[in-house]
């Protein structure tokens with residue numbers, strides 16, 4: 001039987017009303033336990049809604065082994081949770097909320113609505129129907145003297161607590177990492193937050209910046225050391241951003257932080273072998289300017305031609321073999337990392353070493369989920385998938401805890 005739900009005592013209290021916290025709450029409520037979600041902002045899921053502005057890339061359709069590999073050093077820690085709530089379950093869940101999905105050309109999965117608001121609306125209605133207490137403007141401030149949660153200064157008691165407080169990017173959407181000292185006080189080790197899936201500074205010439213900021217660069221291959229990413233990028237006033245850049249962002253960030261700079265190699269025509277490019281460039285140029293010739297012979301756009309000048313110098317080589325090689329490998333020097341505030345996600349967070357599974361060592365009633373944990377992944381749906389999967393797992397751990405603990409008196 002469901003225990004009495006008072007204003008201040010629940011089987012499970014979830015703090016943080018993003019995808020991870022709401023998923024933990026759904027998991028607990030489906031088992032018939034009382035659960036409340038405390039969110040400090042005036043509305044739920046603000047970062048989720050922001051993700052919806054880019055179409056809401058929910059997950060990815062590639063095979064599972066490859067999928068799990070995207071989490072790099074944390075693949076091992078996340079794999080069991082991803083296996084228990086894999087991409088196909090996330091798709092079924094979204095469809096169950098009336099949001100059919102489709103697989104885009106790159107294998108990424110999106111809701112057909114290409115936004116988050118209808119999904120979030122239907123989800124919150126489902127949670128209310130399950131009896132979840134949804135509290136906004138409810139800020140967790142730490143623990144009271146008896147171990148209860150301090151929410152807006154009042155003590156809330158719960159037999160298990162799920163913290164899903166988010167990472168540290170886009171703080172104005174709610175996840176501002178203000179909780180770090182409190183968790184460190186409970187023995188949680190927190191790896192410093194750093195920008196992930198972020199843009200990089202480039203010292204463009206003024207003319208290039210003024211003319212091309214906001215211009216897309218389509219179908220590139222980017223290389224940093226041994227790592228290669230295919231996709232699109234965008235020239236920004238400060239430098240470079242976009243999906244293919246984000247895919248290499250972790251290694252580029254580490255290099256810029258260690259050495260002050262990193263060289264990104266851009267292949268502007270990855271589908272054309274260098275010999276084919278060279279053959280086309282051996283065609284008759286006549287009286288055409290080099291820019292016109294490149295536009296016609298290789299279909300380079302003005303932004304691509306000028307990017308070559310940023311990379312190789314204003315006087316591009318005219319010898320076909322050298323020019324073809326220049327198009328296949330244009331070095332762009334990155335001199336800085338865009339701030340965490342503007343990053344799509346954050347690396348860093350509570351380390352898995354300070355947890356038993358998802359439970360804080362030394363606090364068996366405190367379970368963690370979502371981006372506040374120390375993992376990172378590229379864009380492509382991997383961020384949300386891990387937030388949902390750790391949310392489901394945290395809800396299950398909370399339920400196990402209820403089975404083994406005495407009920408609230």
Ligand SMILES: Cc1cc2nc3c(=O)[nH]c(=O)nc-3n(C[C@H](O)[C@H](O)[C@H](O)COP(=O)(O)OP(=O)(O)OC[C@H]3O[C@@H](n4cnc5c(N)ncnc54)[C@H](O)[C@@H]3O)c2cc1C
Pocket residue numbers: 015016017018019020021038039040041044045046047048050051052054055056057058059138139140141164165166167169170173174175176177179343344345369370371372380381382383384385387
């Ligand atoms: C511009 C942008 C685009 C993105 N696009 C995508 C995408 O297409 N695909 C994808 O997979 N990912 C995307 N992401 C990332 C994704 O949105 C996040 O990884 C995800 O929202 C994190 O979920 P979470 O539940 O862990 O944390 P959050 O969504 O950050 O939620 C944490 C919640 O906790 C609340 N909170 C924090 N502290 C307290 C407190 N003390 N008391 C009460 N509440 C508190 C916050 O207000 C917040 O609502 C995007 C992110 C951004 C910024």
